[in-house]
Amino acid sequence: MNANKNSKGGLANPGRRKAFEDVARFGGGAAACAVMLSAFAEQSRARPAQALRPPGALPEKDFLAACVRCGLCVRDCPYKTLKLADWGDGPALGTPYFHARQIPCEMCDNIPCVKACPTGALDHALVDIGKAKMGVAAITSRETCLNLQGLRCDVCYRVCPVIDKAITLERTHNTRTTKHAVFEPVVHADYCTGCGKCEKSCVLTDAAIKVLPVEIAALKQDAHYKRGWIEKEKAGGALVDAPVKLPTRLPDAPLPGVKP
Amino acid sequence: MSVEDRLYVEARRRKGLWEASRYRILRRITQGLFLAVFLTGPLFGLWIAKGTLASSMTFGVLPLTDPFVLVQSLAARHWPELTAVIGAAIVLAGYLIFGGRSYCAWVCPLNPVADFAGWLRQRLGVTHSARLRPAFRNYLAFGVIAVSAVTGAVAWELVNPITAFHRALVFGMWFGLAGAGAVFVFDLLVAKHGWCGHICPVGAAYGAIGKASLLRVAAPARAACDDCMECFAVCPEPHVIPPALRGEKTGASPVILGADCTLCGACIDVCPESVFRFAHRFDTRTEPARRSSGAMAEPIASTSSLAKG
Ligand code: SF4
Ligand code: SF4
Ligand code: SF4
Ligand code: SF4
Numbered sequence: 001m002n003a004n005k006n007s008k009g010g011l012a013n014p015g016r017r018k019a020f021e022d023v024a025r026f027g028g029g030a031a032a033c034a035v036m037l038s039a040f041a042e043q044s045r046a047r048p049a050q051a052l053r054p055p056g057a058l059p060e061k062d063f064l065a066a067c068v069r070c071g072l073c074v075r076d077c078p079y080k081t082l083k084l085a086d087w088g089d090g091p092a093l094g095t096p097y098f099h100a101r102q103i104p105c106e107m108c109d110n111i112p113c114v115k116a117c118p119t120g121a122l123d124h125a126l127v128d129i130g131k132a133k134m135g136v137a138a139i140t141s142r143e144t145c146l147n148l149q150g151l152r153c154d155v156c157y158r159v160c161p162v163i164d165k166a167i168t169l170e171r172t173h174n175t176r177t178t179k180h181a182v183f184e185p186v187v188h189a190d191y192c193t194g195c196g197k198c199e200k201s202c203v204l205t206d207a208a209i210k211v212l213p214v215e216i217a218a219l220k221q222d223a224h225y226k227r228g229w230i231e232k233e234k235a236g237g238a239l240v241d242a243p244v245k246l247p248t249r250l251p252d253a254p255l256p257g258v259k260p
Numbered sequence: 261m262s263v264e265d266r267l268y269v270e271a272r273r274r275k276g277l278w279e280a281s282r283y284r285i286l287r288r289i290t291q292g293l294f295l296a297v298f299l300t301g302p303l304f305g306l307w308i309a310k311g312t313l314a315s316s317m318t319f320g321v322l323p324l325t326d327p328f329v330l331v332q333s334l335a336a337r338h339w340p341e342l343t344a345v346i347g348a349a350i351v352l353a354g355y356l357i358f359g360g361r362s363y364c365a366w367v368c369p370l371n372p373v374a375d376f377a378g379w380l381r382q383r384l385g386v387t388h389s390a391r392l393r394p395a396f397r398n399y400l401a402f403g404v405i406a407v408s409a410v411t412g413a414v415a416w417e418l419v420n421p422i423t424a425f426h427r428a429l430v431f432g433m434w435f436g437l438a439g440a441g442a443v444f445v446f447d448l449l450v451a452k453h454g455w456c457g458h459i460c461p462v463g464a465a466y467g468a469i470g471k472a473s474l475l476r477v478a479a480p481a482r483a484a485c486d487d488c489m490e491c492f493a494v495c496p497e498p499h500v501i502p503p504a505l506r507g508e509k510t511g512a513s514p515v516i517l518g519a520d521c522t523l524c525g526a527c528i529d530v531c532p533e534s535v536f537r538f539a540h541r542f543d544t545r546t547e548p549a550r551r552s553s554g555a556m557a558e559p560i561a562s563t564s565s566l567a568k569g
Contacts, residue, residue, distance in 0.1 A: 037416075066338040
């Protein structure tokens with residue numbers, strides 16, 4: 001400390017220089033660690049397409065800010081659907097997820113997983129499990145789906161907890177036999193909760209119907225496409241006064257404004 | 261005979277086996293209990309505490325949340341549900357009373373691992389130790405909060421070996437053992453008290469709470485100290501001892517106020533002169549010098565390096 005008297009500070013002073021070196025060294029080391037951690041954090045955003053988040057999970061980016069990886073949701077799931085991600089599982093370490101093909105979500109009425117979450121990473125605003133959006137199912141393999149081959153499997157349709165809303169069977173013409181019908185399973189994203197019961201139950205070795213995370217299923221409508229009927233509804237009436245009168249152009253008709 | 265070789269010998273002779281190992285035994289018991297409350301559920305279906313050390317729920321009514329985790333979440337711009345906030349407030353209040361880094365010595369599941377590495381290091385005579393500073397963990401703690409802010413993710417939980425180890429034990433996620441293994445190897449081969457003493461930002465955060473905590477270790481009988489240096493040898497953070505132990509002349513408080521003190525009580529156990537005991541922050545009472553029984557006649561050489569850790 002007395003060394004300070006010898007010079008007016010600055011790096012010539014041994015005590016100060018040492019302190020400065022320490023800060024530079026250890027601060028620099030900590031900064032380097034921080035940079036590596038950031039890179040790791042960015043990398044761990046990549047979630048495999050088949051790893052689904054629990055009901056009510058915030059969008060992935062917000063979820064990673066909110067979830068403290070406590071596993072309380074996992075503990076309160078009565079069907080052992082949820083798991084915490086271990087190293088190598090794919091999702092960010094310690095975060096809860098499930099694979100529909102292993103154990104799907106049974107859509108509990110009282111949603112115990114959401115209630116257990118202390119942080120709100122599972123949004124407590126979700127009180128109706130029917131409004132959950134864990135993902136969206138889609139027929140990912142039209143070539144193998146038995147119904148689309150003209151057979152009557154119907155399993156995914158039968159097991160859907162939101163039957164006839166989330167999945168319907170649409171009757172189309174069987175062009176192969178030309179005299180039968182095809183009952184095509186069609187998923188309606190507005191009602192599908194992404195519970196995964198359909199994927200779990202698909203009788204094929206590789207499910208022809210799969211639940212995809214909402215980001216991958218891309219359910220957002222582009223803002224720059226204006227759909228007239230919706231704009232009309234929003235405006236509460238037609239946006240233009242009346243149909244524009246267009247000139248009739250028959251071969252023999254006189255051109256408007258041109259004298260015969 | 262070096263300090264390491266005669267540790268506890270005199271304490272056991274003078275105070276008996278129990279008083280010379282009391283706090284170590286009590287610490288192993290609390291560490292075991294904090295683990296057991298999480299394990300009775302998965303093992304026997306008897307649920308006491310659910311969750312992990314990041315956030316837990318005891319008997320369905322008592323939420324506890326690690327404040328450092330919550331700070332990261334806030335830095336990542338998530339405003340948590342009330343349960344987590346209350347949980348963190350309870351933990352904060354608890355450690356404001358029971359001493360900051362007491363988490364490290366009495367609760368953290370990695371502590372026995374680090375202690376074992378330290379013990380083995382001594383047994384095997386590993387003397388090499390990388391030059392690190394305890395302050396590094398403070399820089400790292402700020403770094404972690406900054407990373408959480410920049411990436412918008414609870415950053416430390418991606419690598420935190422404490423919760424990884426805890427999840428390994430209570431959720432059977434066995435890869436988490438790798439984190440504990442890494443800490444073990446680091447402490448054994450790279451640096452003495454390497455992880456807990458220099459790197460762990462969780463400990464740094466609890467240390468910050470310890471700056472104001474009520475329960476502390478004090479050296480009220482410091483006048484009886486005969487410079488055997490055993491406390492410096494057993495203390496994981498030996499730089500916290502001198503201000504209190506050697507504060508006689510300057511009139512400094514006998515209370516160990518250094519936030520790095522883990523309240524492990526090893527100094528209390530090891531001291532043959534019973535210089536140390538648990539006290540509260542404002543307890544500045546000291547005992548007058550008493551006549552030592554004079555058992556320590558051996559001169560002590562080259563202990564200053566120990567004092568610096
Ligand atoms: S709704 Fe029920 S089955 Fe589905 S994840 Fe939550 S607790 Fe498990
Ligand atoms: S309960 Fe909430 S914070 Fe805890 S692991 Fe599940 S989602 Fe994450
Ligand atoms: S995931 Fe499948 S079973 Fe579940 S609601 Fe959607 S369509 Fe129905
Ligand atoms: S001063 Fe005593 S109680 Fe504090 S860390 Fe050192 S040995 Fe443990």
